[in-house]
Amino acid sequence: MQKLLLILAGLAGASPLLAQQAPKKPLDHTVYDQWQSVTNQKISNNGKYVLFQVQPQQGDGTLYxxxxxxxxxxxxxxxDSALFSADSKFVVFRIKPLYQDVRQAKIKKKKPEQMPKDSLGIYSFETGKLTKYADVKSYKLAEEASVLAFLEVKAPVKEAAKKAPADTLKKITDQLLETKKEGATLTVVNLPTGKVSQFEAVTDYQISKPGNKVAFAVSAPKGSKDVQSGLFVQDVVSGKSKRVSIGKGVYKNLAFDDAGKQLAFTAEKHPEKALEKPFTLYYFNFSGDSAAAIVQPGGKALKTGWAPSGFGKVMFSENGEKLFFGTAPNPIPQDTTLVEFEHAKLDIWNYKDDYLQPMQLKNLKKDLQRNYLAVIYPKQGNKFVQLEDEYLRDSYLAEVKNAEYVLAVTDTAKRISLQWEGATRKQAYLVSTKTGARIAVNPRANKSRFELSPQGKYAIWYDFDAKNWFSFSAATRKTTNLTAKTGVSFTDEENDSPTEPDPYGVAAWSKDDAAVLLFDRYDIWKIDPSTGAATNFTNGLGRKNKMRFRxxxxEDKQKFIDPKDDLWLQVQEDDSKQWGYYRKSLASTKAPERVVLAPQGYSTLTKARNADTFLYTKTSVSQPADVYVSRDLKKETQLSSINPQQKDYNWFTAELVHWTTPKGFKATGILYKPENFDPAKKYPMVAYFYEKLSEGLYKYQAPAPTPSRLDITMFASNGYLVFTPDISYTIGEPGPSAMExxxxxxxxxxxxSWVDATRLGLQGQSWGGYQVAYLITQTNRYAAAWAGAPVVNMTSAYGGIRWESGMSRQFQYEHxxxxxxxxxxxxxxxxxxxxxxxxxxxxxxxxxxxxxDADGAVPWYQGIEMFTDLRRLNKPVWLLQYNGEAHNLVKRENRKDISVRELQFFDHYLKGAPAPAWMVKGVPAVDKGRDWGLQVSQQ
Incomplete structure (x- = not known):
């Protein structure tokens, strides 16, 4: 065999013509790691530079x-994780350790603190100089200046082993109380000047938006004479630093105003052994010597027993007049007299509980950290307004945070129905940041989706019962139906489930909240939120031509559309599935101008903030998502060219297929064929499905270890046809609909003639797995089937729990x-x-x-029910249970394993290949971890 390979290699080297005519290789399981993708693509604010990362599936990537x-x-x-500076003169990025070094550290079972660490890189476009710093934990770049701060990874400290608490509540509570932490070195770099400052024992830090100041908290080591604990501020220009809060403690939520002239933070400075450790809110305006405590635990403005929260985000309004922060009841101190082994450990389920116990336990940490939004006015004598409370606990600030109102939403006393409806009825209020007054937005609690306009002038919501969008004016208190008079539906016209259809959504707002853009199925509507006056912004082109405009x-952090802006509208044709872009000015009444429409997939556009230059990716079945840059999407420049090795392998093609079902439904799907397809041959075919997949006609699919789905690329390359039909459903008949x-x-x-009707297979995961299980009970047409995480018994699954969320499964059957x-x-x-x-x-x-066995979506006993029953019936059945794995496989080694087994299984039944040992004789538990049964059996 080796001699034959040498001869073939010699012939290939001697004759380029022979090499060109040689058949392409089928993909195999060794190719995965080398296949690349482009990630983290960005364009600088001035449009002169582009960065992107090319990453293999496993191994070391490259930043370009x-x-x-x-x-x-x-x-x-x-x-990795690169960012441009605001002035477009620098790029800052992490440098990951060598993959091989990390792998070896894992083999040696190194502790987390002993693993190889990230470095930090700084590149100057003007000088071409690259500067590196080792062992960096985190970094921050000023939003409007070239000022960088980063924290090093602290050296590991040997500590006595601590036994983890047995019960979940104590474990999480202990983690939350363990707020004292050791600091590390903070480095501040003024990138244009190159000036570097360093500070020791820093636990947290923040840079102001204009980059003029850096705040940092210091926790001095015990016995240190040179380092002082407290909160410090450095003036970046002068390099001088000042301690504005004294004392060792926990400093959190450091926040500057937009101008960098005010600072706020929360801190607790209690003894380590204190059972209660409430926080205080501090404020500093750089006019005095130190920060002032403006809201303290038990303060007059607060509810009795409440304090500022260490878990609430602290932030200023854009004009610097308001300071938002969180408040919360003081936590109940733990009873330290309890002996762990002498008290009961149990969960009590009560029918009156808002949420089921599993959901409460899943959200326990979040609930222990729950806090309620408040606002204080430091320049107005610390005027205080509580905005949220236990009844009204979820609020949303306007994009422009100077807005008078916040939008608050509550489902209090209406949560139990979540168990079977999957959603709750909500009541919304506009809450005044000046007085705390609450103005009801919707007249009654209902299933709705709410949004606050960027300037905070309007609350809008989609009412699922009325099936329309509404607005509520903060100024006039007027409610307006925005969509009733348009004559079209703004909800999912293709909804085939027993629940109210979802809305297509909000596109964007115009400046000053003058108009909101809403989607229907095909078009975009421009609507005045004060009157409901509506204009079809895309001039009806979408519905007329069955093109979906989106x-x-x-731009990054863009909040609204300026009237002078041109809008680049992404489109996809329903029938051809082609993608492209149209263009139209927000103020124009003319129809959108077609820019490009092609048999390719286009990503959304990223625009340079200060230049008319766009960054995007394009794909097709045979073209990976490479990076392109253009000013008009007609003349473009390709910046990446990944996966050149693809040319050496047998790839695949994709085409739409149409047919009529027995009940007369018009149906669509995709048929994937091997690149070397020969209509004179007969091919085995595997049908893979979920719900609807045809929109992905131009999607590039790299060969990759599968989390449980069918690897279409691998199968097509190895001589299979793959068919992915779209499925529409009749309520009450999910199984028969799939069959239809x-x-x-x-x-x-x-x-x-080229489809071998005797060699047909089925593959599906989750909902697709259920459909596979159903189909094989209705027909014997298929020679082999693969069902991933299927539900086979709806009567037992109905009352089960989705353990990843803690929710009951009832809602998904009913709605x-x-x-x-x-x-x-x-x-x-x-x-x-x-x-x-x-x-x-x-x-x-x-x-x-x-x-x-760790499936958080489908109870894994469903697979056991199917396996044990088919086993009793003496049917050929195998069950793969990946230990500690979820609904879809996460660990790469398990993904590689199932990819091999899946192809082996179908090769055996659809191509007549010998069966592997795991199918013939299994893998006994005594051989687990030593023999995986992948070898081909000779029996």
């Missing part, structure tokens, strides 16, 4: 710094994906009829089930 003309300025091995603000579309689509394709449309006792026959479990004796198709 380029010009829009594709001139490479620098490549940085392992560069828009997203193209999938089976009829497969039947239509088998009429082609969402499972589509039964009623309770188990109302529609018992539908639950049984749609459950594969009750029809398993009819199964003849060999099937593999993946069901993992």
């Amino acid at each position: 710094l380029k010009t829009p003309e594709n001139k490479t300025l620098r490549t940085i091995s392992r560069g 828009y997203r603000l193209p 579309f999938i089976d009829s689509g497969v039947e239509a394709l088998t009429k082609n 969402t994906q499972s589509r039964i449309g009623g309770t188990l006792w109302e529609k018992q026959d539908l639950y049984i009829r749609n459950s594969p479990l009750f029809h398993l004796p009819k199964v003849q198709t060999p099937v593999v089930i993946m069901s993992n």
Whole structure:
């Protein structure tokens, strides 16, 4: 064999013509790691520089710094998380440790503090100089200046081992109380001047927006004579620093105003052994010697027993007049007299609880940190207004934080129905930041989605009952129906689940809240929120041509559209699935101008803040998502060219297919074929499905270890046809609906001579896994099936828990994906009829089930029910249980493993390949970890 390979290699080297004519290789499982993707692409504010990272699936990536003309300025091995400075003169980035070094450290079971650390890189575009700093934990770059601050990784300190508390509440509470922490070195760099300052024992830090000041907290080591504890501020220009708060403690939520002239923070300076450690809010305006405590625990303005929260975000309004922060009741101190092994540990479920116990436990840390928004006016004698409380606890600030009102939403006393509805009824209020007065927005609590306009002049919401968008004016208290007179629906016209359809959403607002842009299925509407006067902004082109117009603000931190702005509208055609862009000025009444429409996928556009230059990616089935830059999307420059090795492998093509189902529904799907497809041959075909996948016709799919889905690229490259049908559903018939579309689509394709009707397979994950399980109880057409995380018994799954969220599963059967449309006792026959479990004796198709013991979405006992019952019926069935894994596989080693087994399974049943040992004789528990059963059996 080795001699033959040498001969072939010699022929390839001697004859370029032979090499060109040699057939391309099929993909195999060794190629995954080398396949690359582009991430973290950014354009500088002046539009003169672009950065992006090329990352292999496993290994060391490369950061590229380029010009829009594709001139490479620098490549940085392992560069990551890069940011441009505001003046576009510098780029700052992490440098990750070598992948091999990290791997070896893991092999040696190094502790987290002993693992290889990130470095920090600074590159100057003017000088071409690259500066590096080792062992960096975090960094921050001023929003409007080239000032950088970063914290080093502190040296590991040996501590006595602590036994983790046994119960969850104590464990989380202890973690929250452990607020004292040791500091590390903070480095502040004035990038234009190169001036560097360093400060020891820093635990937290913040840079002002204009970069004129840096605040940092210091926790001096015990016995230190040179380092003082407290909160310090450095003047970046002069380099001088000043301690503005004295004492060792915990300093959190450091916040400057936009001008860098005011500072606020929370701090607690209690003894370490204190059982109660409430925080105080401090304020400093640089006119005095030290920060003043402006809200203290038990202060007159606060509720009795309340204090500023250490977990609430502190921030100033844009004009610097308001200071927002969180307040909270003082936590109940732990009883230190309790002996752990002498008290009960249990969870008590009460039918009156707002949330089920699993959901409460899942959100325990969040609830322990819960705080309530308040505002104080430091320049007005510390006038204080509490905005939230236990009843009204979720509020949203306007993008322009000078707005008088915040939008607050509550579902208090209406939460129990979440168990079966999947959502709660909500009441919204505008809360005055001046007086705390609450103005009801919607007349009654209902299922709604709320949004506050950027200037805070309007609250808008979509009412699921009325199926329209409404606005409420803060000035006039007037409610206006924004969409009733348009004559079109603003909700999902294709909704096929037993719940109210979702709205298509909000695109953006114009300056001064003058107009809001709303989506219908195809078009964008420009609507005056004060009157409801509506104009079809896309002039009806979308609905007329079945093109879906969408828009997203193209600049980082852009809050609204200026009237003079041109809007670049992303489109996709319904029928062809092609993508492109149209262009129109916000003030124009003319129809949008077509810029580009092509059989490719386009990402959303990112615009340089101070230049008309756009950054984006394009893809197709055979074209990875490379980076492009352009001013008009017609003349463009390609900046990356990843995966050149693809040319050596047999790839695939994709085409839309259409057919009519037995009930007369018009159906669509995608058929993937090997690149070397030969219509004179017969091919095995695997159908893979979820709900609707045809929008991804031009999506690039790199070969990658699968989290549980079918690797279309791998299968097509290895001589399979892959069919992905879109499925529409009839309420109460999720199983028969899947059968209607999938089976009829497969039947239509088998009429082609090149589809081998005797070698058909099914693959699906989660909802797709359920559909696989159902289909094999209804037909014996398929030679092999693979069901990942399937539900097979809706009667037992109905009352189960989604452990990743703690929610009951009832809502999804009554209202969402499972589509039964009623309770188990109302529609018992539908639950049984749609459950594969009750029809398993009819199964003849060999099937593999993946069901993992840490699945947080589908109870893993569903897979066990399917396996044990098919086993009892003596059907060919296998169950893969990945230990400690979730609904979709997370660990790469497990993804690689299942990718191998999946191809082995289908190769055996659809291509006649020998079966691997895990299928023939299994892998006994005594061999676990020593033998994976992947070797091909000779039996």
